[in-house]
Amino acid sequence: MTTTTNHDGADFTTGEGLRALLNRLHEAGEGAWASDPAARELMAYAAEKYTPLARKHGLDPWEAATAAFDAMQYASTRRADDPWAMVTHGVRITCIFEERAQGLLCSVHQARRPHVSAFHDPERFSDRENPLTDYHPAFHMTDPHDDADAEMDATGSGSDGGRGSDRACMSAGSAAEDVIALFTLLGWDPATARAGVEHVCGALTKTGTRQAAYEALRRDKHARALLDIPRSSWTALLRALLGNPHPAYSATTAGRGVLLRLLIGETLPVLLRDDDLILTISLAAPGHHDHPGGDRS
Structure with missing residues (x-):
């Protein structure tokens, strides 16, 4: 069972607990995420938390966990009133554009551009009852x-x-x-x-x-x-x-x-x-x- 507390005793499933852990990892430097047991537990928890959202968009749970990791790196997340809300918003946006990129057969970076995402997904001639x-x-x-x-x-x-x-x-x-x-x-x-x-x-x-x-x-x-x-x-x-x-x-x-x-x-x-x-x-x-x-x- 995944532990949800860091070594300071703060529960990172709460907003304040997550803020405390992110601040500590930020102050410890880049290597902290790779060596800190609490960081590994946090990412395992994030993968489990965002599994339904990932599956909704046809993605692997760890793709959602990667999006959560990226969102946790921002200073705005650490300073937010509700850090978990910021992380969830970032994961949702990333999942949407990941799915869009797969449909458009392009990179996520391109799918985020309005002039690219405005196109419809490619269709095979056989996809419709009446061919194109x-x-x-x-x-x-x-x-x-x-x-x-x-x-x-x-x-x-x-x-x-x-x-x-x-x-x-x-x-x-x-x-x-x-x-x-x-x-x-x-x-x-x-x-x-x-x-x-x-x-x-x-x-x-x-x-x-x-x-x-x-x-x-x-x-x-x-x-x-x-x-x-x-x-x-x-x-x-x-x-x-x-x-x-x-x-x-x-x-x-x-x-x-x-x-x-x-x-x-x-x-x-x-x-x-x-x-x-x-x-x-x-x-x-x-x-x-x-x-x-x-x-x-």
């Missing part, structure tokens, strides 16, 4: 010909004037109905399919781009709760309607999504011949894999 490459503009690469084709379809290729845009508006109005029919044919409840498709179309109208709509809707827990469908079904619905957001799929049928494919001229029979699309939609139908403990989070 799916939504960060720095990783996006689009096919310029794809945009040109879409613009040409919307304007009617210039050969029929305004009639092309009229057809585009008409096709946009009927595309949603075709998608609802597609999902219903593949096992989705008609009411659920209609509510889901109309919600996605509404969000697409507000955001203006499929990428922005996808990023907004994938985090829309309120809509998923109202529709009462599992997360896996919601994700499959978004990818089927808006396309896979990964840049590698931007010029493919998987990247375009069902809505755009219908608008650029594909028909429902053509979509029904897409085996990957059919399999994805049918397997994601709510209730297809319902079982106790299923994912509805």
